[in-house]
Amino acid sequence: MAHGMRTDLHSNYARGGGGRGGRREAAQRYALLPLRVFLGVTFIYAGLDKLTDSAFFRANGTGSIGEQMRNVRDISAIPELVDLALKSPAGFGYAIAFGELAVGIGTLLGVLARVAALGGVLISLSLWLTVSWAAEPYYLGNDLAYLMAWVPLVLAGAAVWSVDGWWRARRRR
Numbered sequence: 454m455a456h457g458m459r460t461d462l463h464s465n466y467a468r469g470g471g472g473r474g475g476r477r478e479a480a481q482r483y484a485l486l487p488l489r490v491f492l493g494v495t496f497i498y499a500g501l502d503k504l505t506d507s508a509f510f511r512a513n514g515t516g517s518i519g520e521q522m523r524n525v526r527d528i529s530a531i532p533e534l535v536d537l538a539l540k541s542p543a544g545f546g547y548a549i550a551f552g553e554l555a556v557g558i559g560t561l562l563g564v565l566a567r568v569a570a571l572g573g574v575l576i577s578l579s580l581w582l583t584v585s586w587a588a589e590p591y592y593l594g595n596d597l598a599y600l601m602a603w604v605p606l607v608l609a610g611a612a613v614w615s616v617d618g619w620w621r622a623r624r625r626r
Contacts, residue, residue: 462471466588490609492573493561493603500554503546510543518546528587535583558604563615567626570606577603 501507512519525549526535538545552572559569581596588594611617 484613485605485609486613488562489563489566489606491598492606493557493559496553496573496576497561498557500550500552500557501554503550509550510546512542518542518549525584525587529583530586531582534579538583549576550551560611562612563617566611566615567607567616570603570610573603574598574600574607602610 506516508514508516509518511517514520519539522535522538522542522545526532526539529535553576556569556572556576559565560573577596577600581600582598585594585596591597
C-alpha cells in the first residue's frame with residue numbers, strides 16, 4: 454500500500470502537481486505563452502492597422518505602401534524584392550496585412566501554431582531584408598528582433614491554451 458501511495462505522489466509531482474520539480478515543469482510548459490500572446494496580438498493589431506488605414510494601400514502619397522517601398526528600395530538587402538512589391542503596391546499591402554492577421558490569429562489561438570509562426574518568420578524576414586535592413590546599429594531594426602522571436606514558436610508550437618493542444622488531447626482519447 455505504501456508503495457502505491459508513493460507512486461501516486463511521485464506521479465503528481467512529475468505532472469506539476471507540487472514540489473519544486475512540478476513548478477519548474479509548469480514554468481517550462483507555459484514559458485512560450487507570453488511570447489505567443491505578444492506576437493499574436495501585435496500581428497493582429499498590425500494587420501488591422503493596415504486594413505483600416507485609407508492611405509496605406511495607395512501606390513503614392515504619405516503613408517502609402519508604394520511610398521514606403523520606394524524609400525527603402527536602394528538601401529534594402531534585396532532590391533528585387535522591393536521591385537516585385539512595387540509592381541502592385543496595393544496587392545503587396547493586402548498580402549502583408551492579411552498575412553499578419555492570419556499569423557496573429559493562428560498564433561494567439563494556437564491554430565496550426567508552427568505554420569503560423571513560420572508565416573511570422575517569413576513576414577519578419579522579408580521586412581528585415583527590405584524595410585529595416587539599413588538600420589544602424591543592426592539591433593535597432595525591430596524586424597530582426599521579431600524574426601528571432603518567432604523561431605522558438607516554430608520549433609515548439611503551442612502546447613498549452615491552444616487549439617493545437619486541444620486537438621492533440623482529443624486524438625489521444
